[in-house]
Amino acid sequence: MKAYLLLLILGLLLSCRPAIPVDHEPPLPMLEHEAPTYQAHQLSDEVLYDKLLGMLVGSAIGDAMGAPTEMWSREQMQLEYGFIDTLDDMVREPSAEGTWAMNLPAGGTTDDTRWKVLMIDYLTGTGSTILSRPERLSALSFAEHIQNRYESSLSQLKQIDEYKLDPYEDQMRRIAWLKEWAMVAKPYAEGEIDDFSDALNKFYGGEMVCAGMLFSPMIGATYPGNPLWAYEQSYRIDIFDIGFAKDISGLTASLVAKAMEPGVSPDSVMRVVRDVDPKGYFNSRLVGRTSYKVYRDALAIVKAAKDADPAEVLQNTPVKLAIPLKTEADSIKYARFAVAYERMDQHLQSFPFHPSEIHLVNLVALMLFDFDFQTSMEFVINFGRDNDTTGAVTGAILGAYHGVSALPGGLVQKILETNRLMGTDLELLAQRLTQSM
Numbered sequence: 001m002k003a004y005l006l007l008l009i010l011g012l013l014l015s016c017r018p019a020i021p022v023d024h025e026p027p028l029p030m031l032e033h034e035a036p037t038y039q040a041h042q043l044s045d046e047v048l049y050d051k052l053l054g055m056l057v058g059s060a061i062g063d064a065m066g067a068p069t070e071m072w073s074r075e076q077m078q079l080e081y082g083f084i085d086t087l088d089d090m091v092r093e094p095s096a097e098g099t100w101a102m103n104l105p106a107g108g109t110t111d112d113t114r115w116k117v118l119m120i121d122y123l124t125g126t127g128s129t130i131l132s133r134p135e136r137l138s139a140l141s142f143a144e145h146i147q148n149r150y151e152s153s154l155s156q157l158k159q160i161d162e163y164k165l166d167p168y169e170d171q172m173r174r175i176a177w178l179k180e181w182a183m184v185a186k187p188y189a190e191g192e193i194d195d196f197s198d199a200l201n202k203f204y205g206g207e208m209v210c211a212g213m214l215f216s217p218m219i220g221a222t223y224p225g226n227p228l229w230a231y232e233q234s235y236r237i238d239i240f241d242i243g244f245a246k247d248i249s250g251l252t253a254s255l256v257a258k259a260m261e262p263g264v265s266p267d268s269v270m271r272v273v274r275d276v277d278p279k280g281y282f283n284s285r286l287v288g289r290t291s292y293k294v295y296r297d298a299l300a301i302v303k304a305a306k307d308a309d310p311a312e313v314l315q316n317t318p319v320k321l322a323i324p325l326k327t328e329a330d331s332i333k334y335a336r337f338a339v340a341y342e343r344m345d346q347h348l349q350s351f352p353f354h355p356s357e358i359h360l361v362n363l364v365a366l367m368l369f370d371f372d373f374q375t376s377m378e379f380v381i382n383f384g385r386d387n388d389t390t391g392a393v394t395g396a397i398l399g400a401y402h403g404v405s406a407l408p409g410g411l412v413q414k415i416l417e418t419n420r421l422m423g424t425d426l427e428l429l430a431q432r433l434t435q436s437m
Helices: 002-015 045-069 074-081 111-124 139-158 165-189 193-200 211-221 227-237 244-259 266-275 290-307 310-316 328-347 355-368 373-383 387-402 409-421 426-436
Strands: none
Touching (some): 111 426, 211 227, 266 387
16 A cells, blocks of 8 residues: 555656757766767868857957847947947947957957957967867866966066056956966966965865866867767866866867857757766756756747747736847747847846856857857847857857857958957968867
8 A cells, every 4th residue: 555655646746847849858877977988070170160150250240249238238239329239339348358448349349259369279289289189188287277377467567667557557467367266277287286275265266167168169060060078178268167067068069069060950959958868967966057058948938938928918917028020030039039138137146157057048149040140149249148148159159159250240350350359360260270180
């Protein structure tokens, strides 16, 4: 009798669980995970260059579109800029993590793009053999690279005439940008485990931040069509994230790596989020995989937004947007934006640069607009919050997927021109990386 009651109770409990669509069932938990293996890419130099530059430019477009309104509320964005659908001049003071110059022209970028440049320097620097052999990346060499870059910035500061304020302040921003990172990298590079642990737990105040998501797209781009290997390499060198933040950074690298594969479908790219799990996060006792829970939230938001009736949304939604409504397509876009924003607002984290929040916005954008670059960029930027970082992540995936030749030509040219003025030639960087691979 007791056994029967236990079975009955168990059956009732299981019947209360929400159903998961068959297409989105998580893979069966595995006790042992096969180690990822390196697979050399088969892309021609022409295709590889197109996709590498696409990743860099796509990420920079998202970065630059969000830079003028980074961390603003939607109300403030609409008051000053209306609906953001292109690059715009920015009126903002320079900062360590933001732009390094005052009031940059349209196309100016922040640390999201600087991290891509730093990663290319690391991967292709003098004497580097990282990309010429199928070897695993080294967290030690990565930590040393950041430590050396920080110490070089300190040395350059000492050479500046103390009576010249502008160059002094400019160099101070360069130092402050890497200070938090160097505080973690230095003890790691020197093998001081206790000091490293202490520094890691105080990194940006001990908050769960999107650290690895700034550089993991660059890792994904260097391993086209090899998402498992890209995840593994991102995970290996990410000494700045803990817990599920490392998993999300690894998945970001995987999404870019899969998007680099010619002819791949959006559905195949998105399957990475549930199928790539070399560290066994699905097996986590009592907790499961946090990144997969974010993915399920994204699926629910996308379904609600696609099912929404535009007329009903326009009449009843509390979310007011500045989208110009001239056609039926505009009304559909408005409805999807409004419903998704309202539901995403329910998942806001304590800090906008929390990895699970950026991951959620990115996944919703990709799935809701079927990898359309322009609309996806508009979606993540007008949501607000840490929109330059979210734009940079989404733009990196879509840029890798489409290649630079398929991105909006006007945006591409403006990004290339403005970043050259800032001292960053994205075309030369893509050429350098192509030759190294």
